[in-house]
Amino acid sequence: xxxxxxxxxxxxxxxxxxxxxxxxxxxxxxxxxxxxxxxxxxxxxxxxxxxxxxxxxxxxxxxxxxxxxxxxxxxxxxxxxxxxxxxxxxxxxxxxxxxxxxxxxxxxxxxxxxxxxxxxxxxxxxxxxxxxxxxxxxxxxxxxxxxxxxxxxxxxxxxxxxxxxxxxxxxxxxxxxxxxxxxxxxxxxxxxxxxxxxxxxxxxxxxxxxxxxxxxxxxxxxxxxxxxxxxxxxxxxxxxxxxxxxxxxxxxxxxxxxxxxxxxxxxxxxxxxxxxxxxxxxxxxxxxxxxxxxxxxxxxxxxxxxxxxxxxxxxxx
Amino acid sequence: xxxxxxxxxxxxxxxxxxxxxxxxxxxxxxxxxxxxxxxxxxxxxxxxxxxxxxxxxxxxxxxxxxxxxxxxxxxxxxxxxxxxxxxxxxxxxxxxxxxxxxxxxxxxxxxxxxxxxxxxxxxxxxxxxxxxxxxxxxxxxxxxxxxxxxxxxxxxxxxxxxxxxxxxxxxxxxxxxxxxxxxxxxxxxxxxxxxxxxxxxxxxxxxxxxxxxxxxxxxxxxxxxxxxxxxxxxxxxxxxxxxxxxxxxxxxxxxxxxxxxxxxxxxxxxxxxxxxxxxxxxxxxxxxxxxxxxxxxxxxxxxxxxxxx
Numbered sequence: 186x187x188x189x190x191x192x193x194x195x196x197x198x199x200x201x202x203x204x205x206x207x208x209x210x211x212x213x214x215x216x217x218x219x220x221x222x223x224x225x226x227x228x229x230x231x232x233x234x235x236x237x238x239x240x241x242x243x244x245x246x247x248x249x250x251x252x253x254x255x256x257x258x259x260x261x262x263x264x265x266x267x268x269x270x271x272x273x274x275x276x277x278x279x280x281x282x283x284x285x286x287x288x289x290x291x292x293x294x295x296x297x298x299x300x301x302x303x304x305x306x307x308x309x310x311x312x313x314x315x316x317x318x319x320x321x322x323x324x325x326x327x328x329x330x331x332x333x334x335x336x337x338x339x340x341x342x343x344x345x346x347x348x349x350x351x352x353x354x355x356x357x358x359x360x361x362x363x364x365x366x367x368x369x370x371x372x373x374x375x376x377x378x379x380x381x382x383x384x385x386x387x388x389x390x391x392x393x394x395x396x397x398x399x400x401x402x403x404x405x406x407x408x409x410x411x412x413x414x415x416x417x418x419x420x421x422x423x424x425x426x427x428x429x430x431x432x433x434x435x436x437x438x439x440x441x442x443x444x445x446x447x448x449x450x451x452x453x454x455x456x457x458x459x460x461x462x463x464x465x466x467x468x469x470x471x472x473x474x475x476x477x478x479x480x481x482x483x484x485x486x487x488x489x490x491x492x493x494x495x496x497x498x499x500x501x502x
Numbered sequence: 503x504x505x506x507x508x509x510x511x512x513x514x515x516x517x518x519x520x521x522x523x524x525x526x527x528x529x530x531x532x533x534x535x536x537x538x539x540x541x542x543x544x545x546x547x548x549x550x551x552x553x554x555x556x557x558x559x560x561x562x563x564x565x566x567x568x569x570x571x572x573x574x575x576x577x578x579x580x581x582x583x584x585x586x587x588x589x590x591x592x593x594x595x596x597x598x599x600x601x602x603x604x605x606x607x608x609x610x611x612x613x614x615x616x617x618x619x620x621x622x623x624x625x626x627x628x629x630x631x632x633x634x635x636x637x638x639x640x641x642x643x644x645x646x647x648x649x650x651x652x653x654x655x656x657x658x659x660x661x662x663x664x665x666x667x668x669x670x671x672x673x674x675x676x677x678x679x680x681x682x683x684x685x686x687x688x689x690x691x692x693x694x695x696x697x698x699x700x701x702x703x704x705x706x707x708x709x710x711x712x713x714x715x716x717x718x719x720x721x722x723x724x725x726x727x728x729x730x731x732x733x734x735x736x737x738x739x740x741x742x743x744x745x746x747x748x749x750x751x752x753x754x755x756x757x758x759x760x761x762x763x764x765x766x767x768x769x770x771x772x773x774x775x776x777x778x779x780x781x782x783x784x785x786x787x788x789x790x791x792x793x794x795x796x797x798x799x800x801x802x803x804x805x806x807x808x809x810x811x
């Protein structure tokens with residue numbers, strides 16, 4: 186018995202350890218269950234003709250009163266309006282993933298080559314700044330240039346006697362404006378990420394390559410980029426998973442909610458919000474949101490699966 | 503060695519890009535870096551321009567006359583502004599405190615290799631990063647079931663937990679806390695909470711700073727929750743107040759021809775453009791002040807968090 190005693194003591198101690206550690210998980214777990222997992226059951230609303238809760242039939246009992254309508258709520262998919270918004274969402278995201286990757290990797294490589302580190306640090310500090318601002322603030326920055334009466338560009342056009350562009354009513358320019366805004370706000374962030382990965386590379390590899398006569402360009406292709414590959418792939422998988430999710434703030438506040446711009450600024454997120462606030466159609470907006478999540482989920486699974494097959498170490502999970 | 507000296511005319515610039523290329527790099531980076539901060543400087547200048555100057559030459563880097571009118575107007579806004587300023591600070595501080603506490607308490611057991619349910623709880627938080635119920639079901643649950651509408655809870659609770667921050671925090675634990683330390687504490691009879699608070703937390707202070715700053719930034723810049731859940735003016739955070747000012751101004755400007763003289767007088771009493779720019783300055787100012795800290799901790803945090811944990 187005396188031999189067994191320490192064992193049982195350790196058992197009870199590990200039991201209480203598990204208990205106390207589990208209590209630590211509780212607050213966030215409750216939050217996750219209520220705010221993240223419970224709404225997943227709400228997806229069933231996309232198959233219902235949702236009846237609003239009343240005093241007599243409060244939520245969630247009203248769900249029982251709402252008749253099942255099958256796929257009727259998904260019919261919106263076959264309107265031209267929804268094709269536009271799907272094209273916009275995927276188009277902008279695909280373009281920005283590629284463009285963002287190219288720009289920030291090249292910026293990071295350029296910065297790592299600068300001899301005066303102090304200047305590199307200064308550039309980095311300045312470039313990172315927009316990441317900390319909200320899109321509402323950014324929309325004002327843009328407005329200062331494009332405002333139809335006082336905007337700097339508008340006044341300059343008027344002064345030069347050229348055709349004054351009514352920016353907030355001309356959809357043709359907005360794919361470029363939105364792209365510039367997105368790059369402006371997010372490049373600093375990803376540049377910082379890639380730069381820190383580059384600084385982590387062992388310098389002796391470059392020295393060895395130089396001794397063997399490799400040019401700077403060859404060193405970049407054969408040393409820097411392979412080292413950045415894992416990070417590029419992980420960020421790529423994450424971004425592909427979000428290809429059907431647009432940055433609501435960008436598409437909502439930067440174009441100032443201007444209706445003539447909708448053909449190029451409407452994306453799934455703004456569509457869901459507008460559909461819900463203007464028509465109150467819970468079934469349809471839930472269906473749109475559900476599709477968005479489903480496509481994202483499938484994309485991330487495929488991207489991760491492909492990466493895992495090619496290079497198991499780089500996959501996200 | 504001879505081949506290198508042949509290729510590179512400056513022997514002291516061994517294995518570096520040529521002078522010309524470096525100058526080009528400087529030029530590109532400098533232009534982009536300037537483009538990143540000039541809009542903010544522009545808005546500051548506009549906020550100090552006089553209304554006359556704007557009527558004459560529009561928004562300009564070199565206004566005809568300077569004035570503090572915009573700031574007088576901002577201070578005359580009185581309650582509406584200070585209320586929103588208070589709301590923004592209140593939401594940011596309370597939200598950050600709660601959020602960081604929950605994040606640390608969730609991340610710590612995930613880092614403990616000897617914790618039994620580690621895999622389960624990892625999955626529980628990670629899964630929400632790749633799948634969710636969507637905007638409308640979340641809205642309906644929060645509003646109808648959890649009573650989040652027109653109260654501070656609606657502006658704080660929906661953002662409390664971020665799986666991304668949990669990953670950052672867990673990685674900080676993994677990289678800076680030696681496991682022997684926990685074992686030693688346990689042998690000395692220290693309880694789990696005691697170990698976490700007294701021994702572990704002081705070690706991971708930089709991690710906490712990172713997560714806290716990221717969270718605070720998120721709360722400070724938040725306006726979407728207000729758009730969704732709040733209609734009472736007394737609860738508006740600064741960001742939303744700014745957005746609403748813009749929307750009202752736009753509405754009146756667009757419809758001024760239809761509403762005639764009464765509309766014109768309404769426009770006259772509207773917050774002037776310079777004043778709205780001054781509010782922008784007010785919003786960005788705290789961020790600009792905290793920026794050195796952000797630089798230091800957030801860069802480190804994001805670097806760690808984005809590396810596969």
